[in-house]
Amino acid sequence: MITIEDLRNCVRNGIDFVKKQKDVVDAEIFASWNEHITVRLNYTSDIPCNGVHEPKSTQLGGIGLLVVFKTGKEIRVGFGSTSNNITTKGVVEAFNKARKNKIYDPDFRSLPVPLGKPALENYHDPAVMEISDEAIVDLGWRGLKGALTAYNQKQFNKSIIIGGDITIMKERMAVASTKGIDGFDESTILTANITSMIEKENVKGTGWNTSTHLSCFNPEDAGRESAESAIRTIGGERISSGIYNVVFGRQPVTDLFTNIVTPALSLSSINASDTPFLGKLGQKIASELLTVYDDGTIRGSIGSKKISCEGIPTGRTDLIHNGSLVGFLANNYLSKKLENKFVSFIPRNGFRFEKGGRSHEILPKVCPTNIVIEGKEEVPSQSLLSAIQDGIYIGRIWYTYPINGLAAGDFTSTIVADSYLVKGGKIIKPLKPNTVRINNNIMDILNNVIAVSSDKKQTIVWGGEETVLAPEIAVQNVTLDNISGFIA
Amino acid sequence: MSAWGFYGQPIGEAESNPKSFNKILTFGIDRAYARAIANANKKAEFKPFAPSLTGVNLARIDACRDTINPIFDEDPRNVPIKDILNLCTKISGEMCRVCSDVQYAYVDSQTGISRELFCSTEGACIDQSYALTQGMVGVVAQKTGGIPEVCYDYLGDLRGWEVIKGKNVYKQSLADYALLRTHETLELTEVDFLPTIDDPVVVVTNPHFNALLVHEIVGHPTEADRVLKLETAYAGRSWLFRDYHDNELGKQIASPLVTAYSDPSVNGYGHYKYDAEGTPAKRVNLIENGVLKEFMNGREYAAILNHPPNGSMRATESNYVPLVRMTNTVFAKGNKPPAEIIAEVKEGYFIVNHRTPSISESRENFRISAQKVYKIENGKLTKLYRQGGITADSKDFLMNIDAVGNDFEVFPIPNCGKGQPMQIMRVGNGGPTLRSKARLTGHKES
Numbered sequence: 001m002i003t004i005e006d007l008r009n010c011v012r013n014g015i016d017f018v019k020k021q022k023d024v025v026d027a028e029i030f031a032s033w034n035e036h037i038t039v040r041l042n043y044t045s046d047i048p049c050n051g052v053h054e055p056k057s058t059q060l061g062g063i064g065l066l067v068v069f070k071t072g073k074e075i076r077v078g079f080g081s082t083s084n085n086i087t088t089k090g091v092v093e094a095f096n097k098a099r100k101n102k103i104y105d106p107d108f109r110s111l112p113v114p115l116g117k118p119a120l121e122n123y124h125d126p127a128v129m130e131i132s133d134e135a136i137v138d139l140g141w142r143g144l145k146g147a148l149t150a151y152n153q154k155q156f157n158k159s160i161i162i163g164g165d166i167t168i169m170k171e172r173m174a175v176a177s178t179k180g181i182d183g184f185d186e187s188t189i190l191t192a193n194i195t196s197m198i199e200k201e202n203v204k205g206t207g208w209n210t211s212t213h214l215s216c217f218n219p220e221d222a223g224r225e226s227a228e229s230a231i232r233t234i235g236g237e238r239i240s241s242g243i244y245n246v247v248f249g250r251q252p253v254t255d256l257f258t259n260i261v262t263p264a265l266s267l268s269s270i271n272a273s274d275t276p277f278l279g280k281l282g283q284k285i286a287s288e289l290l291t292v293y294d295d296g297t298i299r300g301s302i303g304s305k306k307i308s309c310e311g312i313p314t315g316r317t318d319l320i321h322n323g324s325l326v327g328f329l330a331n332n333y334l335s336k337k338l339e340n341k342f343v344s345f346i347p348r349n350g351f352r353f354e355k356g357g358r359s360h361e362i363l364p365k366v367c368p369t370n371i372v373i374e375g376k377e378e379v380p381s382q383s384l385l386s387a388i389q390d391g392i393y394i395g396r397i398w399y400t401y402p403i404n405g406l407a408a409g410d411f412t413s414t415i416v417a418d419s420y421l422v423k424g425g426k427i428i429k430p431l432k433p434n435t436v437r438i439n440n441n442i443m444d445i446l447n448n449v450i451a452v453s454s455d456k457k458q459t460i461v462w463g464g465e466e467t468v469l470a471p472e473i474a475v476q477n478v479t480l481d482n483i484s485g486f487i488a
Numbered sequence: 489m490s491a492w493g494f495y496g497q498p499i500g501e502a503e504s505n506p507k508s509f510n511k512i513l514t515f516g517i518d519r520a521y522a523r524a525i526a527n528a529n530k531k532a533e534f535k536p537f538a539p540s541l542t543g544v545n546l547a548r549i550d551a552c553r554d555t556i557n558p559i560f561d562e563d564p565r566n567v568p569i570k571d572i573l574n575l576c577t578k579i580s581g582e583m584c585r586v587c588s589d590v591q592y593a594y595v596d597s598q599t600g601i602s603r604e605l606f607c608s609t610e611g612a613c614i615d616q617s618y619a620l621t622q623g624m625v626g627v628v629a630q631k632t633g634g635i636p637e638v639c640y641d642y643l644g645d646l647r648g649w650e651v652i653k654g655k656n657v658y659k660q661s662l663a664d665y666a667l668l669r670t671h672e673t674l675e676l677t678e679v680d681f682l683p684t685i686d687d688p689v690v691v692v693t694n695p696h697f698n699a700l701l702v703h704e705i706v707g708h709p710t711e712a713d714r715v716l717k718l719e720t721a722y723a724g725r726s727w728l729f730r731d732y733h734d735n736e737l738g739k740q741i742a743s744p745l746v747t748a749y750s751d752p753s754v755n756g757y758g759h760y761k762y763d764a765e766g767t768p769a770k771r772v773n774l775i776e777n778g779v780l781k782e783f784m785n786g787r788e789y790a791a792i793l794n795h796p797p798n799g800s801m802r803a804t805e806s807n808y809v810p811l812v813r814m815t816n817t818v819f820a821k822g823n824k825p826p827a828e829i830i831a832e833v834k835e836g837y838f839i840v841n842h843r844t845p846s847i848s849e850s851r852e853n854f855r856i857s858a859q860k861v862y863k864i865e866n867g868k869l870t871k872l873y874r875q876g877g878i879t880a881d882s883k884d885f886l887m888n889i890d891a892v893g894n895d896f897e898v899f900p901i902p903n904c905g906k907g908q909p910m911q912i913m914r915v916g917n918g919g920p921t922l923r924s925k926a927r928l929t930g931h932k933e934s
Contacts, residue, residue, distance in 0.1 A: 055526070058909070101573070141533075167908070199730065271592070408875055437855065463905060484881050
């Protein structure tokens with residue numbers, strides 16, 4: 001395992017080396033080591049299976065070097081990387097690639113400059129960094145046990161499926177530049193995401209648990225929660241196509257933000273003219289009940305980081321305030337390209353998340369950390385059902401995509417689990433999974449919010465980079481279509 | 489009881505330092521072994537409470553020893569990076585200069601050779617190398633005050649730099665292809681949005697659209713790991729297999745005109761000779777004349793299903809665990825000229841080129857958007873629409889197919905996501921022109 005000290009020495013020595021090279025104006029060197037461990041679960045009561053299908057891991061580490069060269073009167077920028085080698089030889093190899101790749105980029109302004117002090121220090125768990133193979137495997141079986149026990153207690157032992165995973169992420173990075181950046185970061189992330197089913201009853205439940213520290217991590221809870229939710233939705237009914245008032249649970253809220261809203265609030269989407277929020281800074285884009293911001297400094301939240309992959313301290317970036325668009329997520333490159341005398345962006349979100357870690361192989365993208373959703377006047381979760389009176393509680397959606405591109409705002413998704421029919425402000429019966437498709441425009445959803453819950457939970461979805469501190473949200477006039485009539 | 493344990497790590501500078509390769513390999517084997525032992529012990533402990541837990545059983549295959557060399561006209565290793573940079577810069581500049589309504593142009597290009605060595609305790613030793621060259625274009629165009637029109641698309645093949653010069657499914661250089669996509673996107677900014685229509689209508693879908701359609705409603709649900717529920721928490725199950733006694737194998741799930749197969753032996757992004765378990769790759773007949781026949785599988789899933797192994801396991805990179813993956817998965821060619829398929833339609837829509845999919849959990853329903861939709865009136869294409877697509881229940885769509893074209897194309901799909909951590913895989917998908925029924929989906933104005 002590569003230590004923080006190894007990485008810091010690498011970037012500091014690397015900068016010293018690059019400064020001495022011909023034609024170099026500026027340089028930024030990033031070095032990282034990441035381990036991504038996954039324990040995949042697959043228990044099927046009626047099909048031979050492994051239970052814990054496999055404990056597995058992959059590592060990612062090396063050097064990424066961005067160099068600004070002066071060639072004649074022209075400034076050229078080049079990037080090079082080397083994997084599994086943070087020695088001087090690795091730096092030289094990355095530098096030679098950067099020199100070979102250099103190109104004139106009319107939009108490049110400068111490398112990042114230091115900006116304040118980090119709010120978060122020592123927030124990782126050394127016990128996660130040192131976790132043994134036996135302990136990794138044990139976490140998987142504990143998640144499985146949580147679900148199996150809950151099913152057995154209710155006498156369900158046939159037609160059971162338990163899937164999902166326990167994921168452990170260890171990240172270490174250091175960055176230094178000729179502009180005075182000299183920082184490092186170390187984080188640990190634990191997640192349990194478990195989905196279970198009683199297949200003959202056509203019910204599915206979801207449970208999840210997240211932590212930055214092993215001592216607070218409880219995969220059994222995720223397993224148990226998934227089983228209890230599946231059992232609760234036995235006997236689900238179809239609904240007819242129409243327009244409904246709905247409550248989106250935490251997973252659907254997270255899915256909508258991860259796949260539709262947050263990408264549209266990034267300067268990379270502004271840069272590509274591919275967002276419904278283009279030209280709307282300062283304007284009302286959502287219900288005045290809704291406030292959204294990104295905050296990478298929340299201790300205990302798995303999306304938190306001390307510094308970005310450009311060495312900038314994380315912080316709070318306001319995106320939507322009381323329904324008005326007030327900001328965008330930014331990295332250094334785009335913040336400088338798109339700033340003008342009326343508007344500027346603090347580049348707190350330049351991260352190199354790729355392949356399950358902070359990757360040395362790529363330049364910083366714009367990535368969220370913890371997306372926090374708040375209401376102007378938050379209410380208890382139960383009050384959301386009263387707010388919609390008659391409608392649907394949607395607990396889990398799936399395959400949410402901006403079907404006509406982000407800019408058009410159209411999205412579609414299907415309801416796959418954890419959902420109920422609501423009448424008179426109360427849950428009356430479960431909704432049959434996989435029988436409803438949501439077809440809407442995200443602008444309508446944002447503008448039709450009628451209540452936001454005060455209870456929030458760290459939530460992540462498959463393939464998502466960020467954590468959402470997700471409330472439940474009541475929305476009126478949502479188009480739902482009855483589908484898959486050929487499935488009984 | 490036996491159980492799996494895995495360890496993965498990129499080998500980095502192995503070519504320049506073979507000693508580091510041995511070190512990584514030895515360390516990795518030790519870790520994988522420790523995990524497998526720990527997992528096996530726990531499995532045995534749980535067995536009394538969970539009777540379906542079983543040891544790992546792999547279907548038997550012949551241990552192969554082989555070397556596969558890459559195929560190319562122009563060796564990717566001889567293409568200077570400067571040439572690639574200059575090409576992309578030049579093309580994106582040309583795209584922007586087509587019209588001031590082009591707000592954003594994106595071009596990337598890559599060429600290279602990947603080499604994988606597979607060895608097993610059964611005696612296999614397979615050294616496979618494949619070239620891969622790909623170009624991607626993205627364009628965003630917008631009329632003042634209008635909604636931007638966005639297009640992203642790819643060309644590519646498992647060959648050398650000649651792909652960028654025109655040796656690809658489009659038979660166009662990357663530059664010509666990018667400019668064509670730019671002009672098409674600009675054209676769309678001038679036309680109306682497709683209206684949503686609640687009742688099914690006649691739709692003719694072109695081969696590019698059918699590449700994504702076959703991917704989503706035939707390819708994914710015929711992957712044996714989905715069938716056996718391993719993807720329940722991620723990419724979903726398959727409506728084709730509920731359990732051993734209740735499934736669609738041997739049953740009519742599509743019109744008798746429909747045949748679909750997955751064939752890694754032919755050219756395309758899904759080509760290879762051996763899969764990531766060392767199993768020789770072979771054509772898998774998924775649907776024959778509308779009847780479901782086989783699933784794509786790996787050795788463990790083949791053993792569970794008591795099917796012969798068919799070599800469909802692949803990992804995006806060798807440090808990831810192999811999953812069941814599509815190869816070149818296609819609808820088979822029919823016998824009707826595409827022009828005739830359209831000419832026979834009194835009133836309907838021509839759905840051209842895929843864009844974005846959204847599929848139900850067990851692949852039983854889909855909504856897929858298209859780059860362009862034309863109205864068909866009395867056998868002729870009349871009006872062009874934007875931001876449209878179709879939605880249908882998968883079985884209804886497949887059963888309603890009443891014409892299959894004698895055209896046939898296989899397109900590169902470079903970004904199929906599956907697994908945890910998610911692996912992005914290249915596959916080939918395609919087919920002929922098809923005619924069926926579906927509901928139209930359009931842009932929902934806010």
